[in-house]
Amino acid sequence: MKRFALSASVILLIIAFVAPVYAAGNLFSYPRFEAIDGNGRPLRGAQLFTYEEGTTTDKPTYSDNARTVEHTNPVIMDSNGEATIYLLGAYKMNLKTRSGGQLPGWPIDNIFGTATPFAATVFPDADAADQGATGNSDTVKYHIDTTIGATNKGTIYFRHDSGGEWTDYTFGTAETIPANVTLQFEPGARIAVSTGVTVTVNAPEQIIAAVDLQRFALTGTGVVEFTKMGTVRPEWWGALRDGSTNDTDAFDVAETALSKGGTIALLGGVYRILNWIISQDNLLVEGISPGVHNNIITGGGTTLKSIGGSNTDYVIQIASPTDYKIVLTKFLVDGNGRTTRGILFNGTACRIDSVAFSVNASYSIFTDPDDVDAVDGGGIYNSWIIGPGIQIGGTNLNIRDNYFNGEGTQTTAINIVVGQNINITGNSIESWLRPVINIDNTSASSAVRVVTIQDNEIADGDGGGTITLDVQDMDTLRIVGNFFSSGTSAPDTLIDLVANVGYDVSIHGNWAQRGGVPTVVEFGAGTGKATSYNIHNNGNMLLDIKYSRQSNANMIAAGTTLGWESLIMKKPGGSAPFIVGELKGRMLKTTNATPVIAYSFPTETTSAGYWSADILAFDTETSPLAVNAYRDDSRSITTAVTAGADGATVTDIQTIASEGEAAASVVWQARSGNALDEIVELELTGKAATDFTWIIRSIKFAYIP
Structure with missing residues (x-):
C-alpha cells in the first residue's frame, strides 16, 4: 500500500502498513489516502485518476472493503484532501488539482493493492489416508476446495508430529495445487505420492521450506509435477550431497518435476551420481563454482562425483538430439577415475559453461556427432578440462575460452571426428602429448566440413603444440592467430595437414615460441575439387610442402629443416590446373657443393598429368x-x-x-x-x-x- 503527501513541487511516497484482511479489497494507504502540499496543507478537491497499469484505460477503485461500491473516476478528495480508497490488483494513477492542473511527479505506475485476499493458514491431518480425497475437513483437497477456495489466498502448513523421523502426507489420488495456495513444510514433514499418482503444483515458488529440506518422499513411482518454470533442488527429494550416498534418484525426479523446464539449483558439497540422463527441454542445472586458482582446481563449490565402478559409461548424459536448450554450469564433474566419459553431450542448442572436469577415465566430454546441433550459442565455454580431453562432432559447435591440461600424460585435448561449422576459439591448451588438436574423419561415412581454430594458446608436454588433420573432405579450414608455446623440445611439425581430397585453407597470423618448426601441408592422393590455400605471416614458423598423389615424393627443402614462410595457392576454375600455388620469401643456405637443397615433385604417368x-x-x-x-x-x-x-x-x-x-x-x-x-x-x-x-x-x- 502507498500513502502520498503531495505538493506542486514535491512528491513524497510513503509505504503504509496494512495488516492481512479477510476481504476482497485492500486500502490504498492507511487509514485513508491523503493528498497534502509541501507545507502539510490538504489539497481539497484534488482529482485522483485511476487506470490499468501501463495504460490509460480506466480501472475502478472502491469505497468499501467488499468492493460493492465503485468510486467515480477520478476520485475527488474531500475538504481534508482525503478519500477512503480500496484497490484490487495493480494500477497506474494520476493526481491533478481541483481545477485540473497537472501536479509534478505524476502519473505513477505500478501501484499495487492486494490482488487476492488471504483466507487462512490450514493444517491437514497426516493420518488422513488420502490427502487427494475430500475427507472430513482434514485433507489437503478439502482445504483447497472449501477452506481457501478459488478466489482467496491461503497456506497449507505440513506439521511434523508423527514422533518418528518423518511425517508423510500421502496422496493416493491425483490433486492439483492451484496458484493461490502456498505449501509450507516443517522440518521432517513430507508429501508422499503413491505409485501411478501425480500431484500437480502450479510453480515451485509456492513451496516454502529451508533450501536443503526434504519436501517429497521417494516412495513408489508417484510424481510431483510443476506446470510453470521455476527452481527446484535435489534436496527436496532427499539428496544428501554427503560424498557417499547415491543421489541419482533425487536428480531424476527433480528433472521430471520440471515438465515445462526450469532450474535445478545445486548446493555446495559432493553429490554422488551415476549415469544421470537429462531429457527435459529448457533446463538449467546450476551449482556453485569450484575454487580455481591459476587454473588449478582447489575444491569447494559443487561436485558431481561418479559412484560407479570400472567402465561406468558417464556421469551425466544429455540424452538425444531432440533435447533442447539444456545448460550445465558451475560445478565439478569428477569421474572418480573409473567413469569412461564425464558428460555425454548431445542435443540441440545445449551448452556446457564454467564446468570443471577431473579424474575421468577416457574423455571429459564426448559428443555423438550425429546428435549435436549447437545453434543459439550452444557448445563448451569457460570450462576446465583436466586429464582426458574431449571428442566432439556435430553442427554449429563452439569450443570457446576453455582451459585444457593433459597433465603431461594425455594425448589429444580436442579430437574432432565429424562436424559442420566447428569453432575452437580462445582456449588455453597445455601439457598434452601430440597431437594436441586432431581432426580425423578418414572414414567415408563421416565428414568435417568447416572448422575454425583461432586465438588459442597451444602447447604440449613434448614441446610446441601440434595440430594434425587427416580429412576425407573439407570445405573450409581456418587456423588463425594461435600461439604455439614450447617446452624442452620442438615437435617435428606444428600444423600437419593431410588432405585426401582437398580443401580451402587459410593459415595466417600464428606464432611459434620455438623457431624453425615447420608447418607441413601435404596434398592428398585423391581426386576431387580444386584447392585454395592462403598461408602467410606466420611468425617464427616455416612451411614445407608435400604432394603425395601417387608416391611419397615431396616438395620440401631436402637436407635442411628450412621451409617456406608463405604459401599462396589459388583455386582454379574450369579447365585450370588441379593445384596452383606460389612459394615466396625464403633464404636457403648450402654448406658445400653437394646439392643439399632440392624441391621434389612426384613422378606422374602421362595420363595422370604433369608439373x-x-x-x-x-x-x-x-x-x-x-x-x-x-x-x-x-x-x-x-x-x-x-x-x-x-x-x-x-x-x-x-x-x-x-x-x-x-x-x-x-x-x-x-x-x-x-x-x-x-x-x-x-x-x-x-x-x-x-x-x-x-x-x-x-x-x-x-x-x-
Missing part, C-alpha cells in the same frame, strides 16, 4: 652458380640436363651469372607426349667448402591434370 614450375631465384655470391632441373629421381647428382628420349630438351634452363644481377628464370614443363620429360626436382647447387645463401623470390607451380 609446371616457374622459378625466380638468385644467389648472394660472386661466383656463378647453377640452377639445374632433372627429369626423374634416378639421376646422379652430376647428371646434366639432357635431351629426352625423342631428342627434345627441357626449355629455358638458365645459369645465374653473379651476385646482384637480375634474377634468372627457369621454366619447367614436361612435354605431354613423353613421361620421361616429367620435371621432378629443382636443385640449387652449392660451391665446395663455401657457405652461401640462395634467395628464392618465388616458385610458381601448377599440377596440370
